[in-house]
Structures are given as C-alpha cells and as structure tokens.
Amino acid sequence: MKRIISILLENESGALSRVVGLFSQRGYNIDTLTVAPTDDDTLSRLTLTTQGDDHMAEQIVKQLHKLIDTIKVVDLTEGAHIERELMLVKLKASDNDIRAEVKSCAEIFRGTIVDVTPNTYTVQLAGDSEKLDAFIEAVREIGIMEVVRSGVSGIARGDKFLRV
C-alpha cells in the first residue's frame, strides 16, 4: 500500500543524499519526494511516498530514524492526514471548443488557468494524488503537452504535529 512518510531533517549538506541513498541501498522505491526548509531554516521537512507492507514501512521508518541527521520520522498513513500535491499541466488548446472544454474541466477540478497563449492553456491544480490522476485522465484526449507534479506534501490532521 501507499505510504506517506514525513521527515524532519537537519538542513545540512549531504543530509538529503543520505535519505535518498538509504532507499536505493535498502531496495525501497521512492515514488515522490518533496523537500524544503521549514519556518526554522536549520530544519528541512521532507515528505516521501513509497509502496510497502507493514513490515517494510516499519523498517523504512526505523532506517530513516537511524540516519544521524534525522530528527523525527512519522508514517502519516498510520493516522488521519492531509495529502496535497501541486500540478501544472500544459495543454494544446488552439480551437475554441477545446479551450472551452479545458476551462470547464479546470473549473470542475477547482484548478486555475495560470498561463494562456493562442495555442495553449496551462492549468494549475492542487489536491491529493488521485484527484490529479483523475484530471489527467479527463484531459488526456485533449492533448497534454507537459505535466509537472510537485510530489506529495503531507501533514497529520488534528492536534498531532512534527516539530523539534
């Protein structure tokens, strides 16, 4: 099953490569990876998605914990959580019917058109990964020129939080 793992990491050179290296070293796959400094710029927050059963997920969390730069690790999929991914899709949209269809699709999915040329529309969309997948399917026939996905960011619901 899909796992969303959140990591609080020292914002130091080499720290990210240790996380990424761990996955290839131990034979785990990374489906998506997002990383950026937090409000405290000595800390990086990573969200990483992977596939695995309970045993593998436990090992991944423990192995990540073992890295010296890692401060906290949480498997978000163990509890209620929010998952968001940002996507930019550039679509061929030269004739009016298609332009209308793209606009309506974007509206249905609560996306925004962020760039317009005579021949293209670029749609920005945020949501969980399934929603983004669904949008891609909806506009596939229209003609996708380019898809850029940020990878998943996640946060636990409710009172739980990941902080030093």
Next chain:
Amino acid sequence: MELLSGGDILIRALKDAGVKDVWGYPGGAALHIYDALYRQDDVFHILVRHEQAAVHAADGFSRATGEVGTALVTSGPGATNAITGIATAYMDSIPMVVISGQVPLSKIGQDAFQETDMVGVSRPIVKHSFLVTRAEDIAETIAKAYYIAATGRPGPVVVDIPKDVTDPSYKVAYEWPTETKMRSYQPTDKGHRGQIKRAVKTLLGAKRPVIYTGGGIVIDNAAEHLIALARKLNFPVTNTLMGLGGYPGTDRQYLGMLGMHGTYEANTAMHHADVIFAVGARFDDRVTNDLEKFCPHATIIHIDVDPTTVSKNIEAHIPIVGTCTSVLTEMLSIAEQLTLEPDAEALADWWQQIDQWRADKGIYTESRYEPSSGTCIKPQDVIKMLYKITEGEAIITSDVGQHQMFAAQYYLFDKPRMWINSGGLGTMGFGLPAAMGCKRAFPDTDVACVTGEGSIQMCIQELSTCTQHNLPVKIINLNNAALGMVRQWQDMNYSSRYSESVYEDSLPDFVKLAEAYGHVGMKITHLDELEEKMRECFAMKDRTVFMDICVDRSEHVYPMQVPGGSMRDLWLNKTERA
C-alpha cells in the same frame, strides 16, 4: 585564547578526544595535517604500506580495546583505498574515525588532481560523515565524530577535510567542546521495562531455551552480565562468529558457534528450541539458513541497541531496544525479584538431550575429521596446536576463508576481544593489519594472525610496517595452495571444477619473503615439526614470525549447513548428513 591553524587544531582535537595512535599514509591533500603531526608528541602516527591496512589496523585496535580507532589518509586514491576497511568496520559495528584529506574547497567539483567525493563514495558504509568547510568547525566536528562512532550501535565516521581548511597561515581560536549534544542523535540506552519483564517471565517458563548471542555482547562489554544470567538460568549458550568469547568457550553451558559452520549441537538445539533469547545478534543469513524454516517452535526474544536490527530478518515476539549491558542488568534484577524459578525438570531433560547430541556428533567430543599424519597436516590440528601452545591466551586475528572457520571452531575463546575477524563483510587481507593494531594495543600479549596463502597476499606489504614499528605478530599461514573455501564450494556445487582457485606454481617462498622484510620465516611440512617450531615461534617475543604451514589440500570445513534448509540441516563431513 590560543590561536592555531586547522592542521594543529585537528591534531589537538584528536589528543583531546583521547587518541594516542593514528594509522595512516600521507599525500598531497593531507600534508598540512602531517606537518602538524610532525610538530608534536602527543599523537603517534604509524605509517602503513597501503591505506586499506591503516583502516584495518585502526579497526583491530578498536576491536581489541573497545576504544575508537583512528585512521588518516589523503584524498582520491588514499580515500578510496580506505573504503574496504571502512566497509569492514561498518558491517561489524566497529567504532572508528577515518580522517581524509580533500582537495581545497575551491577545487571541489573541478575534477582536480586526486579528487574523489569521499563523503559520497563512503556514504552507504559509514555511520555518519562530515565535510569540514571551516577551520573553526574542526574541533566540534572531531568531538561529534568520536561521540557518534562510539555510542549507540557503533560504527565508522568519516571526516573529510579540504586542504585549505588546514592551511597553516590561517589561525583561529581552539576550543574543545566540553559536551557533545546533538538534537538529531540520541541513542537508546535502556530497554522498555514492561518488555524486559515479559522477557524474563518467558525465559523462566522456557523448557528448551537457547541463548544466542552476537557481536553486541563483545562490543558493549556485556560478557559478565551474560555469564551471570546464563549461569543463573542454567541455559545453554551459543555464540555467532562475531560473538566468540562473549561466553567462555570452555564452559559446560557453551554449545559452540552456530550457523553455517556452527556445531551440530548448537544448530540442532536452536532448531528444537521453544525460546530463543537473542542478545546483540542480528539473525544474519550465515546464521539462520532458510528464514522460512528457521526455528519453527521458538518464541523469539531479541535485544539489540539498533532498532532496525530488531525484527529485520526474523520477527521478534518480544523486541527490546537497548544496550546489552543495561537490559541484561535489568533482567537479572527482575529475575531476582520474581519468585519464579526456571523449570528445573524441563531443563534437566533439555540438557540430557543436548548432551546426547554432543556425544553423538559434537565437534568437541571426539575428532570429526581424519587424523593428521606425516606430511598430511590437518588445518584443524594446527589450530588445536596454536590453542595448546598459547594456552588460549593469545589474541587471534584472522583473514577470511577456511582457516577463519577452523580458527573459530577450534580455538576456544574464554574472554571477549580475543577473536578479531571480519565477520560481516568477510574481508580477505584483514588479518595482518588487524593483528598490528592489536599488538600495538597489547604489546605484552601474543597476537597471532591465522591466515591462508590467499588472504595473506592481499595485505602482505604490511610485513614492512611490522619492521618499521616493531610489531612482533605471529603469522600462522594455513597453506593449502588454493583458495580453500572457494575450492570447497567448487567441490560441493561445481563438480570440482576449480575455476581460478589454484595458483599452480606461482606461490612465493614465504620464508624468504619474511626474511626479506627482516622477519623470521619457518616452513612446516611434517606433523612432527609442528609443535616444536610453533613453540619456537612464540618464544621469539620480539620478532615477527611467519609460519608457513603446508596443510591438507583436500580438507573441507564441517559442519556445513545445507543451503535452503533449516538450521539443523548439516553436512557433517563429505558423506554424512544430519
């Protein structure tokens, strides 16, 4: 406050970290550091002949003493030559700091002369690594490096220092941190009390228990705790290859080593056990054989300081994360509080069964191989002779192969830190430099490197280091004129097609070679000479002696687990299976 250059700061920091010896090899990027070494007397440097040996020697020192070993190498090839040594230490959880020179900061990434991304190359085989970018950071980094290397599950730490960071013309204030604290690194010490209590109750209820211990007992200096608990419970004990000496090898409760070349009694007892108490061991594939068939009746209690090790290969029913010493201490105190006693009747039956296994096919009850005679010297008998002559008191290092297994089986280690071998990585070439590290640590103790003519040639240049630094180790070369373990597998699995496992007539004259380095060489071809020559060898306290002993070329290591079987599925000799 005193102002020092980066090079001087590094050496001062090593001194303040308690380092007395550094094993190393100079080169361009490390020259400021070497100049700083030259100008002081606190830290002693031992010049090796290859960087791999520097790391193995620091590793041997660490294994023998429990302290953190230190190696110093230059950038590029110096750093990459160190890699095998670092990987060896990593696999066996040996605390060590490896300092590597690096090209100047401004040259990093330029494909400069002797540039290698050491932090990148070593990443999968270190506990942690640092690239130091300012002289101001050296002292704190060194303090952290030694702290990380020695605590939790120990391991090697690399500190990569660009040349300009040690520039003698740039001086900064030196301050050794009084305390090392890291918010991201807080190793677990004490185990969960509730779990420990459950474990004690499970142990007290056991009818067919086995205590299975590994390198963790040795690394954590927990042998006394283990002995106290094992004796109190009257449980049988088996050690892994890395754990030898963690429990006395001559004790009645000791079953011998377990695993691929473990004893019949240890492996069979494991298979039939109802409770397996694993302490500081990691259920390695060379122990378990087929995981699906591993110990089908057993409740598993597993203590380890590293949470990733617990339930990694075998699911533990009672997992406990903590150091061996702290958890075993707590177990003893809980066992004393509880009014329960071990099941004496069940244990008596269990011991009767174990003694039966020992009598039937035990490795120490009677000889399980053809006796030596004349020019056919059995390698096992050489180890037995070594044990006899050193009275079991020598530090034995080994290389990798058949000789390693014979040494592990037939030299009975009564104390920890006497058996020094590359168990996890299986590094040929480890034995001689590791012996140098041990000899340096314990100059008054006999140190013997049990090796083969294959392994010894991988670091034989260190005979020169032994000369320069007066390290009188004894080399016990079990010369069967072949890569013995490779050949054994070729005999067993490849219809004796000896692909590249023999040297034809290319082996050197080891006696002359030893003499060329200024040492004593001996060649033994007849059983009658063995004892006398070996006594002579160990009587020469201040000489490095190379004993080239021609042993039976066809001998195999037994017992040997049958691939894909359970623990008890063993070849006992070339034709008999258990």
